[in-house]
Amino acid sequence: MVGPLRHNKTTRTLRVFLGVGLLAPGLLVGSAYGVTQTADQGLALALxxxxxxDADDASYVSEFPGVTLEPRQPLARGEQVFGWRQTLQLPNxxxxxxxRIAPQGHLRRISVEIRDSDSNPLLVVLADQDCSLREARAIRYQDGRAESLLLLDGEFQPRADPVPMNxxxxxxxxxxxxxxxxxxSGVNYLLPEISQHLARDAQGTPLGFDFWDMDARPFDAHPVRSEFFPQRHGTRTASIITREAPQTRLVPYRYPRPDMQRMEDLITHAAAAGVRVVNMSLGSNRESQWTAFEYAALRHPELLFxxxxxxxxxxIDLEPVYPAVLPLENMLVVSSVASDGYPAEGANWGKESVDLLVPGEHIAALNFLGETVEVSGSSYAAARVTALAARILLRTPDLTAAELRDExxxxxQPAPGNFVRHGLIAEPSDLVRQGDLQSLAIHSRSVWQDDYPDGGDVFMPTFVILGDSGWEMGRVREITQEAAALIRAxxxxxxxxxxxxxxxxxxxRDFSRSNAKxxxxxxxxxxxxxFFIRDTLDRPAYDAVTFGTxxxxxNPELRFTVWITALTRDPHIALAHELVHVLLDDGAHSALPDNLMRADTAPGNLLLTPEQCTGMRDNARKNGLLH
Known part of the structure; x- marks a missing residue:
């Protein structure tokens, strides 16, 4: 990697060399990815x-003849100055x-951002407290449009595939x-989990729109803090809606942050697209930003927001957040609830302004890359209510927005305290699931024939394989045989x-308590x-879950059920472990070395003690599980 750029003669020589080379085209670095910014890289390293x-202005003028320096701006939090920022106009x-971030004089980070004459971002480099270059990012353009974000290492070499931008x-x-x-902020519609739910016209063209950039590509990006490190919020929100309401036709919009007056056009567009429910997991403190939205929402009472x-x-009754506090009859305002029924940590409340508390903490979602992540906050509580609204409309499509809101x-249910207007929905995914129920098709398969020993006790659970879960009959049979051999001891x-x-x-296909019930x-x-299932939505995530008494x-319907995911490590050991939990009717783990019932299932943990065997037989007979 380049550096560390320490304060010595070598560093000064490097700096002068790079300074001389600023305007030269140089060699192309990472040309397979279209990076032709060697001069910009040299400029960034010199800076x-x-x-x-912590050089003074005279050093910059000496290094870059013709440079124009704007006044250095201190960076402060309260009265504490922790660094400075300075802008330079270069002759090229x-x-x-x-x-420069240096709280109390201790260097923590240096960042340099390079832009062109039209202020388009080109390159950013980040160096650590030792002045070693740790990371760089560049934006590739084509026909004046930002095409991809390049993720580079400390030597300006690609460390991952380019990230599409539009x-x-x-x-x-x-x-x-x-x-x-x-x-x-838009959605990553390249993910199959998102694209399969997009609403499209008769020609297959998606119906959404980007009212930020004013084009028909509402791709997930919120670059307010940095174009090089955009926030990605919409994909996470969308994944919750489409998972809990898979019949959803998703119409994605990128909100018009540069001009919030465009919200009127956005709502008009949504109404023309046949939208029934509008999820808005966003807000601000400025009422003036939401006047166009309020006007449009009043003009479209057929939409539920x-x-x-x-x-x-x-x-927010006392310190408003918009649009949540607007007096709209066709709007539901949702906040996140903790397990005790009170607003979750960080969540807003308001007896007059907030309608519902809904679980929005530790929810599984897909991130921009398609990875399962855990999310928390009122954004995701609102998404769950949107999914509930979609399921209700699937069942009763003729409801008006007012009737849908009332339902x-x-x-x-009543919520403790005096925090919201209407109360708590403890688990929205439990409610109105006719579509999921109607999707169930159960097929009986032939039970494989094995040589079973004569005599002794027999435990005969029913095996349920979810389609398209990653489980096949042959694999289930194989791990069952191996698990049975451990318990046969x-x-x-x-x-x-x-x-x-x-x-x-x-x-x-994924485990959650709601799906399990x-x-x-x-x-x-x-x-x-x-039940042999695909994955789990629970957080923390466990490969397998067992329910006893x-x-x-x-939820008595869950008693004596085992749920094992397709990605379970050492699945035969995990299955034996969970079946022993059922037979013992006890969720406790053992601390004994090499014991099957240790909390960590592993290839070396295979043994059962005589006391465990006795407990299994006694409790399983008492519960009617042995034949």
């Missing part, structure tokens, strides 16, 4: 070196912004039923009572069952 030295028509929509067709608008209350830890509010034979394959909506209540209810009191 990093000057920033590390480049503009550079140098930022790509065209992939081909597809409209397959949803209820049109839902998402007004956010689901708005987040915000995450400022404040009562959602009718599902609320206790004189208990494990054999399936039956094998079922279940076709279901994709939203049902629905499946367990409909697929061979009663008795012990093992103790943790199923509120």
């Amino acid at each position: 990093v070196s000057l920033g590390c030295d 028509h480049r503009r550079a912004v140098l930022e 790509p065209p929509f992939p081909a597809g067709k409209d397959s949803g039923q209820v049109a839902v608008a998402l007004v956010d 689901v708005v987040s209350a915000g995450n400022n830890s404040r009562n 959602i509010l009718s599902l609320a 206790c004189g208990i034979t494990v054999r399936p009572a039956g094998v079922l394959e279940v076709e279901a909506n994709p939203s049902l 629905l499946l367990a209540g409909k697929v061979m209810p009663g008795g012990s069952r093992v 103790g943790n199923s009191r509120r």
Whole structure:
């Protein structure tokens, strides 16, 4: 890597060399990715070196003849100055912004951002407290349009594939039923999990729009802090809506931050696209930014707006957040609730302004890269209410927006305290799931024949394989045989009572308590069952989950069920471990070395003690699980 750019003669020589080379084309670095910015890289490195030295203006003028320096701006938090920022106009028509972060005089970071004469961002470099270059990012342009973001290492070499910045929509067709608008930072419509839900016209053209850049590509990017490090919010929000309401036709909009008066055009566009529900997980403190939205919302009473209350830890009745506090009859305002029924940490509230509390903490979502991440906040609570609204409309499509709002509010329960107007919806994904129920198709499969020992106790759970979950009959049989061999040491034979394959909506293929309750209540209810599923939505995420008497009191349909994901490590050991939990009817783990019931399932943990074997037989007989 380049550097470290320490304060010595070598550094000074490097700086002069780079300074001389600023206007020369140089060699192309990373040309496979279209990076032709060697001169800009040299400029950035020279500025990093000057920033590390905390050089004065005379040094910049000496280094770059003809440079124009704007006054250095202190960076402060309250009265504490922690650094400075300075802008330079270079004679080669480049503009550079140098930022030095050094709280109490201790250098922490140097950053240099290079822009062209039209203020288009070209390159940023970041150096650490030792002045070693750690990371760089560059933006590639084509025909004047930002095409991709290049992620570079300390030697300006690509460290990952380029990130698209404004790509065209992939081909597809409209397959949803209820049109839902998402007004956010856009979505990553290149992800199959998103693109399959896009609302499209008869020609297959998606119906959304980017009212920020004013083009038909609402790609997920919120570059207010930095074009090089854009925030990605919309994809996460959209993934929750489409997971909890898979019949959604998603109409994505990138909100018009440069000119919020365009909100009127956005709402008009959504109404013309046939949208019924508009999710708005966004807001600000300035009422003037929302006048156009308020006017448009009043003109379109057929639309229901689901708005987040915000995450400022404040009562928005007293300290308003917009649009949440606007007096609109066709709007629901949602905040996030903690497990105790009170507003979650950081979530806003307001007896007059906030309608509902809904779980929005530790929710699984897809990020911009398509990875499963954990998210929290009122944005995601609002998304869950939007999904609930879509499911209600799927069941009862003729509802007006007012009727839809009333039906959602009718599902609320009293909430402790005096924080919101209507109450709490404890688990929206439990409600109005006719679409998921109708998707269930259960097929009985032949049970494989193995040589089972004569005599002894027999444990016969039903095996349930979710379609398209990553599980196949042959794999299930193999790990079951290996798991049974571990339990047979206790004189208990494990054999399936039956094998079922279940076709279901994709939203049902992953574990959540809500999904588990629905499946367990409909697929061979009663008795012990093992469900082979795709993944888990729970956070923290466990490869396998078991319900016994103790943790199923509120949901008795889950008693004696095991849920094992397709990515489980050492699945035969994990299955044996979970089946022992069922037979013992106890969720406790063992600290004994090499024991199967250690909390960490591992290839070396295979043993069961005589006491565990006795406990399994006694408790399983008492619960009617042995034959």
